[in-house]
Amino acid sequence: MSSGFAGWPQAALDFYAGLEVDNSKAYWTAHRAVYDEQVLAPMQALLADLEPEFGEGRIFRPYRDVRFSSDKSPYKTAIGAMLGKGGYVRLASDGLAIGAGAHMMTTEQLARYRAAVADPAIGDDLESAIADLAAHDIGVVVEEQLKTLPRGFGPDAAHQELLRNKDIAAWKAFPIEPWLHSADAADHVAEALRATRPLTDWLAAHVGGHEPGSSRKGR
Structure with missing residues (x-):
């Protein structure tokens, strides 16, 4: 892959290390050229x-929405982008890190997800997709999980x-390696995103559409 x-x-790494220490307009202004270039x-x-x-990418704004947050730090300590065909x-x-899956499912998506998971065969397919991710050294993250089974599902439900x-x-979060500073980084990202397809294909088939990415670490 080349361009x-x-x-x-x-x-780039040093810029964010400094921003973590001094998340201020003064720091941002002084280092804006580093961010841009x-x-x-x-x-x-x-x-x-x-x-x-993977489709057209969309880069998130570097500014945090602090209106409803107790943390008033004005700047995100990471740059993130969503991909049009699924991925983050x-x-x-x-x-560097990549993500792909269903983030903040709508009520309708969540209902379809639960119905699919509760079907023993379809739920088994999701378990297989998760195992395939693990075989490629890719983890699965869940940011919000109920303490008990959702309403309508009893103690005999599959895949609780x-x-x-x-x-x-x-x-998948990559350790910092020399390839990060070379064009090879694009190949690592593409390979990892391809490896997420068992999960994203399952979601596309049974939930309806991709919700790329994750809110983790500075989205």
């Missing part, structure tokens, strides 16, 4: 590489752990 993308320089521009180039296979890419001071989920996503 103008040449990886992220160390300066060393963080944002490589993400734009990466998304251009990924677009033919994030860069922060601790490196999965039934309690209100979201489900594949997530």
Whole structure:
């Protein structure tokens, strides 16, 4: 995979390490050129590489919505982007990560998810998809889970752990390696996103559409 993308320089990681310490307008203003040239521009180039296979990318704004948060830090400590055909890419001071799955399912999506999970055969397919992710060193994250089974499902329901989920996503965080600073990073991202397809295909078939990405770490 090749284009103008040449990886992220160390300066991109250093930018976010500094922002974690000093999340202020003064820091942002002083380092805005670093963000534009060393963080944002490589993400734009990466998304251009990924677009033919994964769809058009959309980069999240760097500013936090603090209206309803007790944390008034104005800036996100990561750059994240959603991909049009499903997937999420994030860069922060601790490196690169990808995600894909169903985040914040609608009421209708959640109802379809639960009905599918409760079907023994279809629920088994989801278990198999999760096992396939593990075989590719990709984890599954659930950000919100009920303490008990949802209403309408009894103690004999199949796949009870999965039934309690209100979201489900594949997530892989890469350790910082020399390839992060090279064009090879695009291949690592693409390979990992392809490996999430057992989960995203299951969701597309039984829940209805992809809700790419995850809210984890600075979305």
